[in-house]
Amino acid sequence: MRSRLWTVRMRLTALYAALFIVTVTGLLVVVNMLLKRVLVDKVVVGLSKPVKHTVGPFPDTGPVSGAGKSYDPKLELLKQREAQAKAQDVGQSVLGYQWTVTWIAVVVLAVIAVAAGWWLAGRVLRPLQVITATARRLSLSNLDERIGLAGPLDELKELADTFDAMLERLERAAAGQRQFVANASHELRTPLAIQRAAIEIGLEHPSLDRIPETREQLLQANLRTEKLIDGLLMLAQGERGLDHREPVELDRVVAEITDHHRDLADAGGVALEVDLAPVTVSADPVLLARLVGNLVHNAIKHNHRGGRVLIRTSPVVGLLVRNTGPDVPADRVPELFEPFRRLHQPRTGTSEGVGLGLSIVAAIADAHDAKVSAAPNIGGGLTINVRVPALTPAQGHRPAAD
Structure with missing residues (x-):
């Protein structure tokens, strides 16, 4: 039952969909990994990078006042940590949203891939359906029918042409067989008719003078029949092939x-x-x-x-x-x-x-x-x-x- 349901079209559909899904999924995963790297290297690190403040030629050693502003190293460190935390939250939110969109896209594209694969497999297998329908219609009475598949010279066109050539050979073989049977029947009918005539006419009023003539006719007809049957048997043996x-x-x-x-x-x-x-x-x-x-x-x-x-x-x-x-x-x-x-x-x-x-x-x-x-x-x-x-x-x- 499984072999009947798991058709060629279903296998092709599964193959097309699987290849498409694997390719798209791999592409989206690579894109997301590159995006994560960019967020980490450019955005998060850039926003959380400490800013150095100097007043005069000496480095900061404590709270400094100047130009109406004061600089407190502890306060600046706290601000940098808050900025780094916000940058990480932004990066995680972007990555989470991107992965969610990615998996939704994969599911949607999987459905589309199955539908497209089913349609494409049907178009690819359509010539095979034509060949199958032609083969089902064939019999000894319509061996002259041909597929005549049009289209590019691909494997299916070659298969259809090969099938047409086989039908032509079968038609010639069937015609030859019918002619052979007709000829063999005619050849067998001739000696049988001679034997029947010799028996009915020659032996209807038997006499010593007619018996030798009738005997000769019967022997000649019998010899002809024997040679014909022997020839047919030898012909069949030759066409069958060699045993050794x-x-x-x-x-x-x-x-x-x-x-x-x-x-x-x-x-x-x-x-x-x-x-x-x-x-x-x-x-x-x-x-x-x-x-x-x-x-x-x-x-x-x-x-x-x-x-x-x-x-x-x-x-x-x-x-x-x-x-x-x-x-x-x-x-x-x-x-x-x-x-x-x-x-x-x-x-x-x-x-x-x-x-x-x-x-x-x-x-x-x-x-x-x-x-x-x-x-x-x-x-x-x-x-x-x-x-x-x-x-x-x-x-x-x-x-x-x-």
């Missing part, structure tokens, strides 16, 4: 993946050129193998007969995959890393691909703190570079080759 890392020899992983894809390359008439320099990275071996496999598979698949694929590893460039193939517009390269995006075939393509290959590459690279860049080649094809931070020899030991 270990030293992995990137060049050996690339060599194994390349050997595994040689049959596919030979079937498509694509030549593989491999240039592998030793590179050791800190990575998840399963995810790293999937990244390399997707890049090599895409480079072979999106190629033409008689084309080639260059695969290179080095501590400087990391992993580089360059292929020949159809022209890729430079302005559409970023689309390749989005889920369910294909440039040279319909989005609902065959079972050989589901449009998640490069989006999985981007997710896995991001989980490894790697940078992915892509650029179209002159004459067709694409060059993709994945810069995975390499380990030094001291960080990752490479055993000697047999």
Whole structure:
């Protein structure tokens, strides 16, 4: 309950009032001390200072008569003491009055300081109230709303601008999520529709001649569904991050993946050129193998007969995959890393691909703190570079080759 009542505005008010009261009180106390010193040194001492009377060249030694006046040292001493007492009474009265006025002024100024501090804290915190009200109104349906705080470029303006930038990112993420769900639903609907049609039509009047065809359709649809689900799971795992890392020899992983894809390359008439320099990275071996496999598979698949694929590893460039193939517009390269995006075939393509290959590459690279860049080649094809931070020899030991 205390934390709810002791608000930021109340704390700021207390801080402003305390600073003001301490400063004013200190100033008034110093002024009063200086006034006391002046009264003691100038007024009291000056009024009570004895006055010397002399007649002739000799000092006063007793009652003296002269010029119609007589001088009595005892009487003069009594007068000096009376004057000193009156001066002290005047000084004490002045100081007492001054201290009374001082404390009254402190009380009045304390009330004013609290009121002014409350008003000032309210003005300072007004932009935060605007931000809070905007945040309370936000939902998935109005993420396009912005604070748009006007005023000088101070900390509150920077906070509002940061909040607006966050809202913009959330809006893009929500739009991307909705598009992703729509695309995934469409991709899943296609094989399910094929399976349903094969079951309803192919098995409505079963015959020995139609059973193999129906079986093949069902297997292809099932394979497409399996690849889609596998790709979605891998994409989710890459976006979630890494559970563990270990030293992995990137060049050996690339060599194994390349050997595994040689049959596919030979079937498509694509030549593989491999240039592998030793590179050791800190990575998840399963995810790293999937990244390399997707890049090599895409480079072979999106190629033409008689084309080639260059695969290179080095501590400087990391992993580089360059292929020949159809022209890729430079302005559409970023689309390749989005889920369910294909440039040279319909989005609902065959079972050989589901449009998640490069989006999985981007997710896995991001989980490894790697940078992915892509650029179209002159004459067709694409060059993709994945810069995975390499380990030094001291960080990752490479055993000697047999």
